Amino acid sequence: MYRIENYVFPSSLEEACRLLNGDLRGSAVLGGGCWLRLGRRHLRNAVDISRLGLDGIEEKEGWLELGAGVTLRRLETDLAVTGRFGGILGRSVSSIVGVQFRNMVTVGGTVYARLGFSDLITTLLSLDARVVFYRAGEMGLGEYLASNGCPGDILTAVRIPDDGRQAAYESLRRSRTDFPVLAVAVSRLGEDWRVSVGARPFVAARAERAEACLSRGGGADQAGELAAQELRFGSNLRAGEDYRRKLAAVLVRRAAQTLERGGEGCEG
Amino acid sequence: MRVNITVNGILYQREIPCDTMLLDFVRQCGFMSVKRGCDTGNCGLCTVWVEDVPVLSCSYPAARADGKRVTTLEGVQEEAESLGRCMARQGAEQCGYCSPGFIMAVLAMARELDNPTDEEIAHYLEGNLCRCTGYASQMRAIRAWMKERRGEGEP
Amino acid sequence: MKLVNKAIPKLDSGALTAGKGVYTDDIAPSDCLVVKVLRSPHAFARIRESRKEAACKVPGVVCILTWQDVPKIRYTLAGQSYPEPSPYDRYILEQTVRYVGDPVAIVAGVDEACVERAIKLLRVDYEVFTPVLDFEQALDNPVVIHQEEDYFNHFDIGGAPARNLVASGCEGEGDVEGELKKCDVVLDRTYYTKANAQAMMETFRTYTYLDYNGRLNVVTSTQVPFHCRRTVARALGLPMTAVRVIKPRIGGGFGAKQTLVSELFPALVTMRTGRPAKIVYTRQETFQASNSRHQMRVRVRVGAMRDGTVRAVDMHALSNAGAYGEHASTTVGLVGHKSIPLYAKAAAFRFSYDVVYTNTMAAGAFRGYGATQGCFALESAINELAWELKMDPAQLRLQNIPRPGEEMPAYYHEPLSSSKLEECIRRGMELIGWEKKYPGGPISKGKARGVGMAITMQGSGISGVDTASATVKLNDDGYYTLMIGATDMGTGCDTILAQMAAETLNCPLERITVDGVDTDHSPFDTGSYASSTTYVTGNAVIKACKELLEQIVAEGARRLKIEPEQAEFDGEQVFDRLQPARAMTLSRLAQDLVVGEGTRWLTATASHCSPTSPPPLMAGFAEVEVDLETGECQVTDYVGVVDCGTVVNKNLARVQTEGGIAQGIGMALYEDVQYNGQGQMLNHSFLQYKIPCRTDLPEIRVDFRESYEPNGPFGAKSIGEVVINTPAPAVVQAVFNATGIWVRSLPITPEKLLMGLEKLHGKCQRDAV
Known part of the structure; x- marks a missing residue:
């Protein structure tokens, strides 16, 4: 159960920031608000910034x-x-x-x-x-x-x-709308590659050795293995650490292969 | 705090606690179609429209709806009637508890997507859980309803 | 038949799809006190002290009750016929708390905010004990969960609370060990199922008030209004006449509401304060502090000859009752009773069981009620057996199943009075494309498909126990009111019972109204559980309608001044068989019956209790696709073919089947209750406990092969539960056929599959070396 004492629509970002800093522990900015109910928080100030035109x-x-x-x-x-x-x-x-x-x-x-x-x-x-x-x-x-x-x-x-980068996404979920067990995004601009792995279950991080491997043409297989080696994985309700590591190798490889083929929608 | 929220065309001016969620607000206004099925935003039972956009009223602060237009199933009875009939013909409502949120999502989908494929329909409605039906009858009902709307089915 | 065996919309469909406020919380008065429960954060503890002074001072708080304040009366929450075969092991609040979520205090106030605040201010000091969390370690554990002196059983169910044993038993026929020795192949396998949540969309909720006679009225989302009345009265120390239970529309139950959950808290508050009170369970409470399926470990030993004849079945079930023993002894019984009889050629069988207490949430009833766990175990073992024998598992079934008329020793020696199981299997094979697809294998690099199957049976009511009554009244305008005590929980039983009444009374459906359940007005019914409503209550409805028909004919004859034998009623009018022009319309007769001399308001009540429980039967076929690199598994097709006797309502039976299969697939693949080392349930939300969403499921395909059950209403048997059983074993087999891995512990997760695949391939490589 959460509680809110004051619900405020600040008229500017400056005011929002002031409100927030006036009582750092007791205040929070409301984004979508979807996770609000999950915490047992007592908010003295809920700062709603949805009317500040930030949705462009x-x-x-x-x-x-x-x-x-x-x-x-x-x-x-x-x-x-x-x-x-x-x-x-x-x-x-x-x-x-x-x-x-x-x-x-x-x-x-x-x-x-x-x-x-x-x-x-x-x-x-x-x-x-x-x-x-x-x-x-x-x-x-x-x-x-x-x-x-x-x-x-x-x-x-x-x-x-906005550099024309191509990107591919892979995730595995235990049911279709669940949180991911692991999430992988790989992007490519020419020979400049990025590999990002999230839900490890830790927050996303880049796999730089995998990126370097792809950039020097080392191939998707090896990049997957490297990403699995270089990143830290953990266990939670959805899966264990070992499984996540194995999965990372597969999903990174697949995303990289998609880009090697020319991106989503390009077969073979 | 004081809010002015228009629900189904009627303006409600109320003094509410700041942490009131839109779900509780509309129920207090007497719109009982809106149900709570979970505490985590996962089930879709509480789906209403704010300015015609489907949202989860369990997680939408009533304060944020101040000055806005909210629609519940009670406000679209005419539009929903034919869909309800198609559901009834399939037995797709079963316990009926998820039906209002489901119907609000289907009507929103019909406004948003043109002639959606089965796959698009299922994906759009993913956020509406149902424990009774296994979803197949809901799909049959939607297909029949869309056919009817295109003037192809029985009225 | 004009109305039975048709696809008729539910009577309440208009109201439900229009979103009318017809459920418990929609109709609760706005001045109800809000009731909430403080729950134990410990899995096993004793309350040293609870201080409520500060909480009592919160403005708006009206009533705070702790263990000292409740009646010292033991009872069970199980919604079963009296005397219940469940131990009386509960108080409303007790000094000892036995799982995380056990109630510690009841707080009532004028609104939610003040009640929440008061709960926060309650100070409870616990003496914390080491809990027993692993059900395989519970029996004879030095930690004893129920030590109370007033623990009570109506009769011996093989329990010994000092050993953490709720119930135990063993039954069988023939020389199992001797027969196993004679078999060519003997398999010994152990299977595990989890404590799945029923997860109906409407959580538990109840409101209570005292009426002008001072009686306690309980409006509640329940499957068992009459059992609820009895148990509320007992637990509160009231005479049963002082309690009335009303059941409005219900947002699903699936067995969860066959146990009382939310009723006693507001009831006690109302008794203490005289004020109306309401409790609405959160989803978390519903997951964490209600009841679930019994977690089980089932060991199966099955022996067969080379030709596929199953000669002996030996099953042992260890069942986890959790902290309290509701439905413990009965659920486990179905593990054997509803699985072994399908292997009718067995010369010997044995089924033994132990049900143990642990410090986890109490289990209760969940659709399938033990049969689901038994089906998973035995059908999986039979599938493994078929593989060992290199036989087609469908053929193996066709060779062993009981034929219509055959006696089933493992089913109380009841004869199989109706069965189209063989046709169900053949039709299912045809629909799924069994001949082409079995067993399966790689479809591309890294992807494989497989098919699997299972058969199952359930019962139709509890034979010799379940009792249903129906009253049908002729109203003064020629319309009928059908009153039943069976509880429509969304399943549509009000509608199908009205169909049966209209069919019997030979009138259109519109001429029948059906009311919800009110124990003051409705005739007695044990309730909607054990797949009893269509079969047991249906028979009561037919009996009552037939009796009313006789009354109509007699009264019509009297007015036509002829002998009743000479009169006939065609649904519209009573007429003289010899001179059909001499007739009296029903509406005329109905009006005449309530005015002046010779009035007689026509009403008929009949009861029914069945000596047998004819099994509905089903064959289920799954096709899965597995990603061999990630272990991800998707059910791509599911076919269920059911023999529920006559299908009373084609739509509703179909939706029951589709929904049951969906829940079964959830159990097979997704629903994974987990506890941490302190006994805290980790999946107490839809965020963490994943029931299938629509893109998780294929468009489930259903067909019927209708037998005619001679003891059933219009030839019908039950449908509600049998439909949940096949997915788990069928999906497990399909996964095996795709991957080579038998998953014997549900759910099948990508992790289990991938780790299994690695092990399997590692072994193959070693073998190759």
């Missing part, structure tokens, strides 16, 4: 910019998103619970929370995405994931280099 999807100056308030569902339906990166953004979120849920969950809420099982973070990491905070400014997503987080700050947008 823009293509500008070589970047695709997703406002923090963009819902996951829009990643599946907005042509500016589905037409890029082999459609990976929409595809990678399409198994998350259901349409109604994805109509609520936001890009900002998902990325900010750095949840281990996140399909979206896995994908964004493979696309060299950057995150924009109101106060801390812009930083690489990887940097943010490795940091201690940005308490008291507000994530306003996610920026992805």
Whole structure:
């Protein structure tokens, strides 16, 4: 059970930040709000930023910019998103619970929370995405994931280099709408490769040796093995560490093979 | 806090606790079709539309709906009637507890997708759980209903 | 037949698809006190002290009850006929708590917020004990879960609480060991099933109030209103006349609501405060603090000759009752009773069982009720046997199943009064494409397919126990009211019973109204469980309608001034057989019956109890596709062919079958209850406990092969439970045929498959070396 004492619609990001920092422990920004009910939290201030116009999807100056308030569902339906990166953004979120849920969950809420099982973070990491905070400014997503987080700050947008990268996504789920047992995103721009593995069950991380292997033409098989070796895996309800490691080799290989073939929809 | 929420065309001006979820709000307004099936946003039973977009009312703060237009099954009775009839013809409602959320999702789908394939239908409705039917009868009902809407089926 | 054997929409379908507020929480008065329960965080503990002063001071809190405040009366929550074969091992609240979720305090207040606050302020000091969590370690464990002196059983069920044993028993015929020795092939296998959650969409909920006579009214989502009345009265120390139970529409039950769960908490609050009270279980409480399927380990020894004749079956079941013994002795019985009889050529069989207490949530009834676990074990063993014998498993079944009319020694020596099981198997083979697809194998690099099958039986009511009554009234306008005590929980029994009544009364369905259950008004019925409603209550309905017909004819004859033997009723009018023009319409007669001299309001009540429980039968066929590199498994096709006797309602029987198969596939592949080392259930939400969603399932295919059951209403048997049993063994076999791995412990997970494959291939390589 959660409790909220004050529900506030700030009129600006500045006000939102002020509210948040006025009572750091007792306040929280509401993104989609979907996980709110899971925690037993007592919030003195719920800061709803859904009316600050952060829900834009823009293509500008070589970047695709997703406002923090963009819902996951829009990643599946907005042509500016589905037409890029082999459609990976929409595809990678399409198994998350259901349409109604994805109509609520936001890009900002998902990325900010750095949840281990996140399909979206896995994908964004493979696309060299950057995150924009109101106060801390812009930083690489990887940097943010490795940091201690940005308490008291507000994530306003996610920026992805609009560089024509192709990307492929693989995940395994015990049932179709479950959290992934493992999530893998691989992207490629020429011979520049990215390999990202999430739900290990830890939050997504890049497999740099696998990337290097692919970049030097070492092949998908070897890249899969390397990713399995270099990353840390763990156990939870859904699967054990050993299984996840084996799975990582397979899914990384498959995603890389898809790109070797020229991307999604290209056979043979 | 005070909110102004239009539910099914009627404006409700209410003083509510800040942590009220839209689900409880609409039920307190008397719209009993909206059901709670889980605590985690997984089941789809509580599906309503906010500004015509299907959402989970169990996880949607009522405060966020302030000034907005909310639709429950009670507000689309006419549109839902033929679908309900198609479901009844298949026995697809069974216990009926998930039917309102399911119907709201199907109607939203019909507005969003043009002539969807079976696969697209199943994927769109993935978030609506049902424990009684195994879903096959729901699929038959949707097919019959869509046929009817295209003017091909029996009325 | 005009109405039976047709696809008729449910009577309540209009209301349900329009979203009308017809369920318990929709109709509860708004001034109900909100009731919530503080639950034990420990798997096994004794309450040293509970302090409620601070909690009592929360504004709006009206009543807080702890173990000192409840009646010291032992009872069972099992919804079974009296005397229940379940131990009386519960108090409403007890000083000892036996699983994580056991109630510690009941708090009632004017709204949810104040009750939540009060619960937070309750201070409970526990003396924590080491729990028994592993059911294989429970028997004779030094930790004894039930030590209470007033533990009570109505009769011996083979239990010994000091040994953590709820029940045990052994039955059989013939010389099992001797027969096994004579067999060409003997298999000895052990199978495991989990404590699956029924997971109906409407959680447990109840509201209670005192009426103007001071009687306790209990409105609740239950499958067993009459048992509920008896148990509420007992647990609260009230005479049964002081309790009334009302069942509105129910959002699914699947057996979960054959046990009382939420009823006693608001009932006690209402008795103590005089105020209406309501409890609505959260999904977490529903997972964590209600009841589930019994987790089991079933060892099967089966012996056969080279030609495939099964000569001996020996089964032992270890069943996990959890913390309390509801349905413990009866559920386990079905493990053997509903599986062994299908191997009718066995010269000897034995079935023995132990049911143990552990510090996990109590188990109860879940569709299939032990038969599901037994079917998984024995059918899997038979599939393994077929593989050993290099025989087609379908042929092996065809060779061993009992024929119509044959006596089944392992089924209480009842004769198989009706069966089209053979046709079910053949039809299923045809639909799935068995000849072409069996057994299966690789379809591409890294992918393989396989098919598998299983057969099963259930019962139709509990023979000699389940009792149903029906009352049918002729109203003053010529319409009928059918009153039943059977509980429609979404299954559509109100509709199918109305179909039977209309068929018997020879009238359109619209002329019959059916009411929900109210123990003050409805005739007695044990309730909707054990697949009893169609078969047992159906017979009661037919009897009552026939009796009413006689009354109509007699009253009509009197008015026509002829002998009853000369009168006939065609559903519309009573007429003189010799001069058909001399007639009286039913509506005229009905009006006449309630005015003036010679009035007689026509109503007939009949009861039924069946000495036998004719088994519905089914063959299930699964096709799966397995990703050999990841272990991912998808059921790509499922065919179920059922003999439920006459299909009373074609739609509803079909949907029952599709839904049962879906639940069975869930059990086979997804539903994976897990506890941590402290006894906390880890999957207490739909986030973590995955029931199949629609893209997890193929479009399940169903067909019927209708036998005619001579003892059934219009030839019908049951359908509700038999349909859940086949998927687990059929999917397991299909997976074996795709991968070479027998999964003997459910659910089949990608991890188990991949790890199994690695082991298998490692072995092959070694063998090659």
